[in-house]
Amino acid sequence: MAYSKNSPFNDLPNLPPIDFIESPEILRHLAKAARHLGELNGLCASLPDPQLLINTIVLQESKDSSAIENIVTTQDELYKAASEEGTASHAAKEVLSYREALYVGLEKMTTQKNLLMTNTMIEIVQTIKQNKSGIRTSPGTALKNAINGEIIYTPPCCEDILREKLTALEQFINDADNSLLDPLVKMAFIHYQFEAIHPFADGNGRTGRIVNALYLVQQQLLLQPVLYLSSYIVKYKTEYYQLLRAVTEKNNWHDWVMYILTAIIETAQLTTQKIRSMLSLKDEYEKQMKQTLGASFSYELLQLMFTLPYLKIELLENKNIAHRQTASVWLKKLKEADILRPQKIGRTTYYINYRLMELLSTD
Template identity: 85%
Template sequence: MAFNKNEPFNKLPDLPPIDFQESQDIFRHLAKASRYLGELNGLCASLPDPQLLINTIVLQESKDSSAIENIVTTQDELYKAAAEEGTASHAAKEVLIYREALYIGLKKMQAQKNLLLTNTMIEIVQTIKQNNSGIRNVPGTALKNAINGEIIYSPPCCEDVLREKLTSLERFINDPEASPLDPLIKMAFIHYQFEAIHPFADGNGRTGRIINALYLVQQQLLTQPVLYLSSYIVKYKTEYYRSLRGVTEENNWHDWVMYMLTAIIETAQLSTKKIRNTLSLKEDIEKNMKQALGSSFNYDLLQLMFALPYLKIELLENKDIAHRQTASTWLKKLVEADILKPQKMGRTTYFVNYRLMDILSTN
C-alpha cells in the first residue's frame, strides 16, 4: 500500500483487503461480539414499545459521537433540549441533529430496498451540517495534528476519484458476495474505508459512525440502531486514531479489527445493561405512580417520563396528556412520592426522572 501522508491517497485500495488473515484472537473476539450483540438484539425485539427506550439510547450514542468531534454537552443540557427548550445550547442542538440524521439515514436505507448508498451518506451529512454539503471537489484537504499542525493524512482527491471509491464501497456494503467474512469484521473494514475516503469537507466522523449503526440493521444483527458504540471510542479515542493510522501506514488490519470487535463487545454489554435497568426502573415507577396518583394514574405520562427524563408542565400540555392545572398537580404528587425531583432553571421548573438519569450516566 503506497502511502505518503503529504499527498492525496488516491491509491487507497478497494475492499476487501487482499492480505487480511483471521487469527485465533480475532475468532475469539468475534464469537463474543456476536453473542453479546445477539443478546442485545433479542432484548430489543422483546420490548413492548421499543421506540420508547430506543430514542433514549440513541440520544446517548448521539451525545458520545458528537463528543468525539469535541461537541460536548452535559446530560442536563441534552435532555432539557429534548424537552423542547428553546434556549438549548449549541452543542445540545448538534446532538439532537445527529439523532435526526441517524433516523433519516435509517428511513432512507429502508426505502431503498435496504441498500446503503452514497446518496444516503450525503443526506446524512447534509442533516448533520444543516446545509447542502456534497462530495468534496476542492483539492488540498489534509488532516492535521491539532497541536502542532503537522499533516497526519491526506485523503483522496477529488470528486471523480471520491465517487469512484464510494461506488466500490457501496458494492462491498451491499453485495453479500463481495466477501465471505463475518459482517462484524466487514463493519470494521467499512468504517476504516469510509474514514480513509473522507468524502466530505466536514462531518465525516459522525457520518461514519451512523453508517456503523445502519450496517448492523441492514445485516439484521440489530432490529434498531441501539449499539452504544461511540461510548467506547470516547474512552479509547487515542487508540481509535492510532489503529486507523496503523491500517493506513502499516497495513495493520489485525489491531483495527480487534479494536472494533472489542468496542462491540463492551458497548453491546453496556447497552443491554442500560435497557434492563431501565425496564426494571419503569416497572418500579409504574407501581409507585399508581399509589401516588390513584385513579388519575396516566400511562402516557409514565411513557413520557422515560422518553424525556426532563419534564415540565408545558410539555404535558403540548403532548395533550393533561391541562395545565392537572399536569401541575400530577407532577407535584410525583415529587412528594420521590419519583421525580424538581429542578428550577430560570423561570422554568423541570421535573427530573433522576433515577433514569443515573442509569443513562453510568458507563
C-alpha cells in the same frame, strides 16, 4: 506510488484487503461479539414499546459520537434541549441533529430496498450539519495534529475520485457475494474505508459511526440501531486514531479489527445492561405512580418520563397528556413522592426523572 501522508491518498485500495487473515484470536472475538449482539437484539425484540427506550439510548450514542469530535454537551443540557424547541446550545443542537440523521438514514434504507448508498451518506451528513453540503469538490483537505499542526493524513482528492471510491465501498457494503467475510469484520473494514475516503468537508466521523449502526440493522444483527458504540471510542479515543493510522501506514488490519470487535463486545454488554436497568426502573415507577396518582395514573406520562426526563407543565400540555391544571397536580404529587425532583431554570420549573439521569450517566 508509495503512500505519503502529505499527498492525497488516491491509491487507497478498494475493499476487501488482499492479505487479511481471520486469526484464531479474531475468530474467538467474533464468536463473543455475535453472542452479545444476539442477546441485545433479543432484548430489543421483546420490548413492549421499543421506541420508548431506543430513543433514549440513541440520544446517548449521539452525545458520545459528537463528543469524539469535541462537540460536548452535558446530560442536563441535552435532555432540557430535547424537551423544548429553540433554546438549545449549538452543541446540543448538533447532538440532536445526529439522532435525527440516524433516523433519516434508517428511513432512506427502507425506501432503497435495504441498500446503504452514497446518497444516503450525503443525506446523513446534511442532516448532521443542517446544511446542503455534499461530496468535497476542492483540493487542499488534510487532517492535522491539533497541537502542532503537523499533517497526519491527506485523504483522496477530488470529487470524481471520491465518488469512485464511494461506489466501490457501496458494492462492498451491499453485495453479499463481494466477500465471504463475517459481517462484523466487514463493518470494521467499512468504517476504516469511509474514514480514509473522508468524502465530506466536515461530519465524516459522525456519518461513519451512523453507517456502522445502519450496517448492523441492514445485516439483521440488530432490529434497531441501539448499539452504544461511541462510548467505547470516547474512552479509547487515542488508540482509535492510532489504529486507523496503522492500517493506512502499515496495513495493520488485525489490530484494527480486534479493536472494533472489542468495542462491539463491551458496548453490547453495556447497552443490554442499561436497557435492563431502565426497564426495571420503569416497572418500579409504574407501581409507585399508581399508588401516588391513584385512578388518574397515566401510562403516557410514565412513557414520557423515560423519553424526555426533563418534564414541565407545558410539555405535558403539548403532548396532549393532560391539561395544565392536571399536569401541575401530577408533577407536584410525583415530586412529593420523590419520583421526580424539581429544578428551577430561569422562570421555568423542570421536574427531573433524576434516577434515570443517574443511570444514563454511569458506565
